[in-house]
Amino acid sequence: MEIVHSAASQRRNPVPLPVALDEVISWGCSGKGWNCCTDKAIPVKPYDMVRLRHSLSKSSQTLINERLVHFDWDDSGVLTGWLAQQPYEGNRVACAFYEEITNRDAHAMRETDPERFAAMPASIQHAADGPQGGTWRVAGLCGVHLGRPAACRGYPFQRDPLWSEHPEQTVGQVFNCGSCALAERTTVREVMLDNSLTPFWQADDAYRAFARYLHALGFANIKDARYRLIPMDPAARSNLWLSLFVPDANARVHETYPDQWTTPLDIEGDREVFRLVLEDVLARVDALVAASGLSTDALGGPEATPPRPDIAALLAPDRAVLPPPAVIPLQVAG
Numbered sequence: 319m320e321i322v323h324s325a326a327s328q329r330r331n332p333v334p335l336p337v338a339l340d341e342v343i344s345w346g347c348s349g350k351g352w353n354c355c356t357d358k359a360i361p362v363k364p365y366d367m368v369r370l371r372h373s374l375s376k377s378s379q380t381l382i383n384e385r386l387v388h389f390d391w392d393d394s395g396v397l398t399g400w401l402a403q404q405p406y407e408g409n410r411v412a413c414a415f416y417e418e419i420t421n422r423d424a425h426a427m428r429e430t431d432p433e434r435f436a437a438m439p440a441s442i443q444h445a446a447d448g449p450q451g452g453t454w455r456v457a458g459l460c461g462v463h464l465g466r467p468a469a470c471r472g473y474p475f476q477r478d479p480l481w482s483e484h485p486e487q488t489v490g491q492v493f494n495c496g497s498c499a500l501a502e503r504t505t506v507r508e509v510m511l512d513n514s515l516t517p518f519w520q521a522d523d524a525y526r527a528f529a530r531y532l533h534a535l536g537f538a539n540i541k542d543a544r545y546r547l548i549p550m551d552p553a554a555r556s557n558l559w560l561s562l563f564v565p566d567a568n569a570r571v572h573e574t575y576p577d578q579w580t581t582p583l584d585i586e587g588d589r590e591v592f593r594l595v596l597e598d599v600l601a602r603v604d605a606l607v608a609a610s611g612l613s614t615d616a617l618g619g620p621e622a623t624p625p626r627p628d629i630a631a632l633l634a635p636d637r638a639v640l641p642p643p644a645v646i647p648l649q650v651a652g
């Protein structure tokens with residue numbers, strides 16, 4: 319499998335703007351996907367892959383073989399996955415899982431696939447009854463809605479992972495939904511908590527700590543003479559990172575949770591799968607460092623080796639990942 323070195327797709331995403339977490343804003347998601355599912359590079363991190371795998375009837379290796387998820391190395395030498403894109407309106411692109419429904423599509427669906435039509439949102443059902451003289455966009459559907467990655471859930475906001483470390487920096491990052499958005503009074507905190515993002519953020523913290531550890535031990539894919547790589551075959555090093563994205567091929571996962579992928583949505587089970595995968599790779603990394611006979615100070619970059627991440631603690635369901643709302647001091651009467 320080809321893994322490219324520069325994230326060309328990453329450069330398509332606009333630079334986000336900060337917005338305060340508890341600021342009242344006018345925004346609501348229309349669910350149409352006109353801006354979040356088009357012309358955006360959607361990152362797939364290892365926990366996203368667990369959730370994608372769970373939602374689809376395809377193994378993660380099939381998703382990779384079919385190039386629905388492809389990879390490149392980011393600037394810090396960490397492997398990142400991306401959702402595939404499909405052509406959309408001229409020279410634009412849309413996510414491979416995106417299906418845009420027009421009034422004509424709605425009308426045709428009612429005739430040819432009444433069962434699917436009956437499960438469609440009201441906007442699509444109404445469009446089938448409307449005038450059919452022209453063609454206009456009605457809605458967008460996500461083919462992997464229950465398992466969509468964190469980047470889709472949070473759009474147009476992004477969590478700053480440093481929130482957990484610096485709660486005073488309570489900023490979100492906003493993209494522009496444009497004509498797709500509704501106008502409702504809300505706050506970024508409400509929006510983000512409404513999208514079942516907590517397990518994704520906990521997983522993101524665990525993965526960031528994991529990646530920092532591997533980076534410090536020479537496992538990052540960095541071509542710089544000053545970076546001291548762990549002595550191992552480059553293909554084996556790539557495969558070590560790739561194994562994070564094929565959770566269903568992990569022997570411990572298979573042995574411990576043989577029926578995981580056939581159960582309905584199971585956030586606790588998926589969390590456990592992710593924990594097993596990260597801990598398995600950590601154990602392999604530690605064994606490789608021990609076998610190299612090198613001191614941890616002689617590997618990686620100039621940074622001190624961080625403590626071995628406690629994956630179970632970082633994934634604990636009750637670990638807070640958003641700072642608590644600001645407390646407004648009570649006025650003392652009198």
Ligand code: SF4
Binds near residue numbers: 350352355494498499
């Ligand atoms: S309002 Fe924004 S987040 Fe919602 S579907 Fe439209 S572009 Fe996507």
Ligand code: SF4
Binds near residue numbers: 460462
């Ligand atoms: S995964 Fe779903 S929500 Fe995310 S970009 Fe693709 S179609 Fe849109």
